[in-house]
Amino acid sequence: TTLTLIPPYSSSSATLRLSEKFILLLILSAFITLCFGAFFFLPDNSKHKRFDFGLEDVLIPHIESEKEARHKESLRDKIRADHERALQEAKEKLRKSKEELKAEIQTEKTKVVEDLKKKDGPKPLPPVPMPKLVGVNDGDPGDPDTKEKRDKIREMMKHAWDSYRQYGWGHNELKPIAKKGHSTNIFGNSQMGATIVDALDTLYIMGLHDEFKDGQEWIKQNLDFSVNAEVSVFEVNIRFIGGLLAAYYLSGQEVFKVKAVQLAEKLLPAFNTPTGIPWAMVNLKSGVGRNWGWASAGSSILAEFGTLHMEFVHLTYLTGNPAYYQKVMHIRKLLAKMDRPNGLYPNYLNPRTGRWGQHHTSVGGLGDSFYEYLLKAWLMSDKTDTEARKTYDDAIEAIERHLIRKSNGGLTFIGEWKNGHLERKMGHLTCFAGGMFALGADGSPDDKAGHYLQLGAEIAHTCHESYDRTVLKLGPEAFKFDSGLEAVAVRQNEKYYILRPEVIETYWYMWRFTHDPKYRQWGWEAVQAIDKYCRVSGGFSGVKDVYSSNPTYDDVQQSFFLAETLKYLYLLFSSDELLPLENWVFNTEAHPLPVLHLGNITLPGSETQR
Ligand code: DMJ
Secondary structure: OOHHHHHHHHOOOOOOOHHHHHHHHHHHHHHHHHHHHHHHHOOHHHHHHHHOOOHHHHHOOOOOOHHHHHHHHHHHHHHHHHHHHHHHHHHHHHHOOHHHHHHHHHHHHHHHHHHHHHHHOOOOOOOOOOOOOOOOOOOOOOOHHHHHHHHHHHHHHHHHHHHHHHHOOOOOEEEOOOOEEEOOHHHOOOOOOHHHHHHHHHHHHOOOHHHHHHHHHHHHHHOOOOOOOEEEHHHHHHHHHHHHHHHHHHHOOHHHHHHHHHHHHHHHHHHOOOOOOOOOEEEOOOOOEEOOOOOHHHOEEHHHHOOOHHHHHHHHHHHOOHHHHHHHHHHHHHHHHOOOHHHOOOOEEOOOOOOEOOOEEOOOOOOHHHHHHHHHHHHHOOOOOHHHHHHHHHHHHHHHHHOEEEOOOOOEEEOEEEOOEEEOEEEOHHHHHHHHHHHHHOOOHHHOHHHHHHHHHHHHHHHHHHHHOOOOOOOOOEEEOOOOOOOEOOOHHHOOEOOOOHHHHHHHHHHHHHOOOHHHHHHHHHHHHHHHHOEEOOEEOOEOOOOOOOOOEOOOEOHHHHHHHHHHHHHHOOOOOOOOOOOEEEOOOOOEEEOOOOOOOOOOOHHHHO
């Protein structure tokens, strides 16, 4: 019967209608099913003649078991039934009118489109009470001089953004000299618009609404995480998840929350290690993770796996999915059980064995934000997470004992601990700690609030000196306190400034807690230096040597310049009503997240963990 149906259709012209094509396809598939079925109906020896070269029989003598025979029989029944159903359906189709067929095809099409939407589209998230959002805009400083300075910083933000918009749009970062897109290995080979996501909340608080909307639209249309790119879990968390969550809380736009959750799901496979300590990198498409080749003995990095808590708690809060909370609490519990040499946390931990790598401890690169997130976990929980506070206090106590010293010239610095030896060198990254000590002063044990505020002030002073002792009045990447040298870089490869925020971050926290005008003055010095030496027609660039009056550019406009440096500067020249610290906690990329007043709310997953 199948073959007799073909002539009238095959003789028709090439302009077959959709319904006719559909029937042809159906008949063809019935025919193929029949052929396939026939293959099974043929006696075994005839199959072997064509498809079996006899090797199987030589190597594995084959005796068909009863089970196999039954399996084959049921397979044949299934094929027979499928075949009959296909023929039956074809007959029914032929009985239908063209209109009926058309309508049927249309319904099928709509269903496919809807299924696809369901698959890729955003999953509905449960409604949760919105935390108290205070001071999300304005912050007018009052006096005209401060206002003018603040306007200047806003103008710099606009220049950085407009340049990126013009030359690097959609790329992760910008090359302001070459005037084209830029990316580093922390983002894999992706083009995920890191600068857009990182800059959003700064645009928002500065009242750059058109730019914000432009960024929002790009994110809505283009930000896709199903890319074959191996990214840094830490960097993606602090810049993308942090940036999207902050944009969501500030603006209330759902798209940011949805994107943050989609991305977070892509990071979860990084935790599939024998210990639950995540890999440093994960491929967003395959979910395969690994560690940096340079890290001691295949280790994960303390500042990376220890800087997930804030964002992950918010993810659990917003999604009702306990997984995020459980992952970060698992890390905390694991660390709590481990021995700490001299009470210090080494920077390296092997995720396979659960053992420390080299015994290096730093409050700068590789260690920094681990300590920051302990304090901020406590603040973000409305000071209910006392376990985090205690861990912070103990860690800082050990750091003070072993790493913090005063130079001959009276500058307090934080060195690096390397296998029982103190290296008298401090990184630009370490300068954030001044702000952290000030932020943690209130609530510190033994009534040491004054002491920690003082320590914060001393670090701010030292870091300001590192700026002031250069030609450009911009701070080097690392500076020494050794053999008569104080707060200056020695090695050529430590003399660069890449638009980093940490020193300005500390000025801002110190300003908020003391209102000492010197912090605004120091901040203004930095604004002028950045505008003079880093500004180019295509944006802002880092410089390779802050001690040279004729510096060369590194040709990178880092996304954190827009996320952090310009935001902290803007806040420094705003009133305290803008993002008050009682209500907001800044993640390590300066993305403000609201304090969660969890008084009568239990986070899903916390019941089993605490
Ligand atoms: C930022 O991405 C974050 O502040 C991070 O914690 C370390 N440093 C860079 C900027 O310097």
